[in-house]
Amino acid sequence: MKLLIDVIGWSGSGFLILAYGLTLVENNKYVSYSKYLNLFGALLIAINCYYYNAIPSFVSNLIWSVMATLTIYKTKRRARYFVKAKLKI
8 A cells, every 4th residue: 555655646746847848949838738737746645645654745736737727717717708709700
């Protein structure tokens, strides 16, 4: 079980690093991927922190995942608004 939790934590860290790297790429088509990588990376790290009873890091990563979820929701909502506005023209 410990090995699985360690792999989950390291995967989460990799997802967050990859998400940051994608934001540095000048092509905007990768930005949407980075939002999901932020969400999943933070959740995976939160699982690892909870297992090891690292409560401050657990809370930080939960907040990080909530922020990522809100960003995804806001982006999808804005996209729907622009689609509706475009159809009315």
